Amino acid sequence: MYRSLFEVCAPGLALLLASTALAQSESTPVAAQIAATQVSPMATAADGRMPLAEVLEVVLRAHPEIAAATSRYQAATQRPAQEASLPDPMISTGYTAAGNPLPGAGLGSDPNANLNVMLSQEIPYPGKRQARAEVAKREAEAERQQIDAVKLILTSRVKQAYYQLAATYQLDEVLGRNEELLTNLLKVSESRYAVGQAAQQDVIRTQTQLSLLALQRERIAQARRTREGELNALMGRAPDVPVGRPIELVPVTLAHTLQELVEFANERSPMLRRDRLMVAASDAAIDVAKRDFKPDFAVSGGYGFAGSMPDMYEFRFDVIVPFQKARRRAAVAERENARAAARQTVEGTRLSLQSRLQEDFQMATTAAQLATLYRDAVLPQARLALESSVTSYQTGTVDFLSVLTNFGSVLEYEMSYVEQLTDLHVAASRLEEMAAVSILQ
Numbered sequence: 001m002y003r004s005l006f007e008v009c010a011p012g013l014a015l016l017l018a019s020t021a022l023a024q025s026e027s028t029p030v031a032a033q034i035a036a037t038q039v040s041p042m043a044t045a046a047d048g049r050m051p052l053a054e055v056l057e058v059v060l061r062a063h064p065e066i067a068a069a070t071s072r073y074q075a076a077t078q079r080p081a082q083e084a085s086l087p088d089p090m091i092s093t094g095y096t097a098a099g100n101p102l103p104g105a106g107l108g109s110d111p112n113a114n115l116n117v118m119l120s121q122e123i124p125y126p127g128k129r130q131a132r133a134e135v136a137k138r139e140a141e142a143e144r145q146q147i148d149a150v151k152l153i154l155t156s157r158v159k160q161a162y163y164q165l166a167a168t169y170q171l172d173e174v175l176g177r178n179e180e181l182l183t184n185l186l187k188v189s190e191s192r193y194a195v196g197q198a199a200q201q202d203v204i205r206t207q208t209q210l211s212l213l214a215l216q217r218e219r220i221a222q223a224r225r226t227r228e229g230e231l232n233a234l235m236g237r238a239p240d241v242p243v244g245r246p247i248e249l250v251p252v253t254l255a256h257t258l259q260e261l262v263e264f265a266n267e268r269s270p271m272l273r274r275d276r277l278m279v280a281a282s283d284a285a286i287d288v289a290k291r292d293f294k295p296d297f298a299v300s301g302g303y304g305f306a307g308s309m310p311d312m313y314e315f316r317f318d319v320i321v322p323f324q325k326a327r328r329r330a331a332v333a334e335r336e337n338a339r340a341a342a343r344q345t346v347e348g349t350r351l352s353l354q355s356r357l358q359e360d361f362q363m364a365t366t367a368a369q370l371a372t373l374y375r376d377a378v379l380p381q382a383r384l385a386l387e388s389s390v391t392s393y394q395t396g397t398v399d400f401l402s403v404l405t406n407f408g409s410v411l412e413y414e415m416s417y418v419e420q421l422t423d424l425h426v427a428a429s430r431l432e433e434m435a436a437v438s439i440l441q
Contacts, residue, residue, distance in 0.1 A: 002007055013138065014407065022167060042238070049245050049246060049247050050242060050243065050244030050245060050246055050247075051247065052158075052159065052162050052246065052247070053395050055158055055162060055231060055234075055235065056155060056158055056159075057299045058236075059154055059155075059234050059235055060151060060154065060155070062236060063154055063234065063236065064235050064236075065154065066147065066150055066151060066154070069146045069147045069149075069150045069171075070147055072143055072146065073140065073143045073144050073146065073147055075091065076136070076139060076140035076143040076144075077140045077262065079136035079139070079140065080133040080134075080136040080137045080140065081133075081157070082136070083129065083132035083133040083135070083136045084129050084130060084132070084133035085131070086121070086122075086123065086124075086130070087122045087124075089118045089119060089120060089121045090119070090121075091117070091118070091119050091120075092117070092118045093115075093116065093117045093118075094115075094116055094118075095113075095114065095115045095116065096112055096113055096114050096116070096207045096304075097113055098110030098113040100110055101103070103115070103217075103382075104307075107305075107306065107307040108306065108307025108308040108309055109307075109309075111306070111309060113306065113307070113362050114304035114305055114306040114307075114312050114431040114437055115304065115305045115434070116302050116303060116304035116305070116312070116314075117302060117303055118300055118301065118302030118303075118314065119300065119301055119302070120298055120299070120300040120316075121298065121299055122296060122297070122298045122320075123296065123297045123298065123299065124296045124297075125291060125294035125295060125296055125297070127291060128288070128291045128292075128294070128296075129286060131287050131288045131291055132288055134283050134284045134287075135157075135281055135284040135288060138277055138280045138281035138284055139277075139278075139281045141277050142256035142273075142274045142277035142278050142281065142363065143274075145270040145271070145273045145274035145277065146270070146274065147270075147282075148270040148436070149270035149271055149274070152270065152432075152433045152436060153433060154234065155429075155432070155433065156429045156430055156432065156433035157234060158231070158234055159425070159426075159429035159432075160426050160429050160430075161227050161230040161231050162227075162246050163242070163249060163422055163425040163426055163429070164223075164227050164422060164426070165224060165227035165228060165231065165246050166245075166246035166248060166249050167249060167419075167421065167422040168220050168221075168223050168224040168227065168243055169246070169248075169422075170218050170248060170249065170418050171220050171415070171418055172217060172221070172224075173221070174215060174411075174414050174415070175217050176217070178212050179210070179214075179217070183210070193348070194327055199348070227329065228243040231243055238257060249418070249421035249422065249424075249425055250421070251368060251371040251372045251375060251421065251424070252368065252425075252428075252440045253368060253440075254361070254365060254428065254431075254436070254439050254440065255439050255440065256435075256439050258357065258358060258361045261361060261431060261434075261435045261437070261439065262353075262354055262357055262435075263359050263437040264437045265350075265353045265354070265357060265434050265435045265436070266350060266353075266393075268436035268437065269353060269434060269435070269436055270436070271349055271351075271353075272346065272349055272353065273346050275346040275349050278342045278345070279339060279342040279346060280345055281342075282335060282338050282339035283338075283339060285335045285338065286332065286335040286339060288335075289328070289331045289332040289334075289335045290333065291330055292322065292328050293322055293325070293328055294322065294408065295319050295321055295322055296319075296320040297317065297318065297319055297320065298316075298317075298320065299315075299316070299317055299318075300314070300315065300316040300317075300318070301313075301314070301315050301316075302314040302315075334335055335419065353434050355436060356430070357431060357434055357435065360427040360430045360431050361427075361431060361436075363423060363427040364423075364424050364427035364428050364431060367420045367421070367423040368420075368424050370416075370420045371417060371420040371421050371424060374413055374416060374417040374420065375417060379413050379414065380408070380414050380415065382406070382409050382413050383410060384408045385406050386406040386407060386409075386410050389406045425440075428440050
C-alpha cells in the first residue's frame with residue numbers, strides 16, 4: 001500500500017520538500033531542516049499511546065471465535081462417555097392366549113397362556129466400547145488444538161492491523177511536517193517572485209503541491225480509519241469508537257533462525273498437532289473396525305403370569321454372529337485409507353508451514369536489514385547530499401532541478417523506511433502465528 005502511495009505522490013511531494021527547504025533555509029540551518037523530516041525511531045508507551053498488549057488482552061478475553069472454538073471442544077469432550085456407554089436396555093410386554101386372540105384368553109386353564117414382561121440388554125464384545133471411546137477422546141483432543149489455533153490467528157490479525165495503523169501515523173507525520181514547511185515556502189516564494197528572484201512557476205508549483213499534499217494525507221487518514229475499524233471489530237467495539245495511537249515502529253531483529261522456527265512449528269503448531277491427533281484417531285478407528293469381526297451378545301430375562309397356574313420365567317443368551325465379512329473388510333479398508341489420508345495431511349501441513357515460514361522469514365530479515373540500512377546509512381547520506389545541493393543552489397552553482405532530485409530521494413527513502421518497518425513487523429506476526437513463539441527482540 002505504501003509503495004503505491006509513494007509512486008503516486010512522490011514527484012509532487014519531492015517538489016514540496018524542495019521548495020519548503022528553500023524557504024526555511026533563509027531562517028533555519030539546512031541540517032536542522034533535514035533532521036526535522038526524519039522519522040524518529042524512538043517508541044515508548046509512557047506518552048499515553050495504546051500498547052499492543054492491551055489490545056491483545058481485550059481481543060483474547062472475549063472474542064466470539066475463541067468462545068465458539070471452546071464450545072466445540074467442550075461438546076467434543078462429551079462424546080467419549082457416550083461411546084463408552086452400553087446400549088439402552090429394552091423392555092417388552094405381551095401375552096400368549098389360548099382359544100382366541102383376546103388378552104388373557106385361556107389364562108389359568110391352559111399352561112401356554114400367560115401375561116409376560118421381558119427385559120433385554122445388548123452387550124458389545126469386550127473392548128468395543130472402550131475402542132470407540134478412544135476414537136472420540138482423540139478427536140476431542142484434536143478439537144482442543146483449534147482453540148490455540150484461533151488464538152494465534154487472532155493475535156496475528158491484531159498485530160498486523162496494529163502495525164499498519166502505526167505506519168499510517170508515521171507516514172502522516174512525514175507529510176505533516178513537510179506541509180508546514182511548504183506553507184512557509186509559499187510565503188517566501190511569493191516574496192522572492194515579487195522582487196524577481198524566483199520564477200512564477202515556483203509559486204504555482206508550491207500551491208499545487210499543497211493541494212496534492214492535502215490529498216495524500218486524506219488517503220492516509222482513510223487507511224487509518226480502515227485499520228481502526230478492523231481493530232474495533234476485533235475488540236468487539238462499535239466502529240466509531242476512538243482508537244489510541246500505537247507505539248512507533250522501529251527496526252528490530254529476529255530472535256530465532258529459520259531452522260529454529262521450522263522446529264518450533266513442527267513441535268508447537270496447533271494445526272500440525274491437530275493433524276497428528278487425527279492420525280491417532282484414525283488408528284483407533286481402525287481398531288474399532290477390526291473389533292467388529294467379533295460377535296456381540298444380548299441377555300434377556302422375562303416373567304410370565306399364568307393366573308392360577310404356576311408363574312413362568314424365561315432367560316435367554318443371544319449371540320450376534322458377524323457373518324457379513326465383506327462389509328466389515330470394507331469398513332477396515334475405509335479406515336486404513338482414511339489414516340493414509342490423515343498422514344499425508346500432516347506432511348502437507350508441515351511442508352506448507354515450512355514454505356510459508358521461509359517466505360516470511362526472508363521478508364522479515366530483508367526488511368530488518370533494509371530498515372537499519374535506511375536509518376543508519378542511506379537517509380543520513382541522502383540528507384547530506386540534500387544539504388549540499390541546497391547550499392549550492394543558494395549560491396547559484398546548482399539549478400533547482402538538482403535540489404528537487406535530492407529532495408525526492410530523501411522523501412522516497414523515508415517512505416521506504418516506514419514501508420520496510422511495516423513489512424518487518426507484519427511478517428514477524430505471521431511467523432509467530434505459524435511457529436507459536438515470540439520472535440522479535
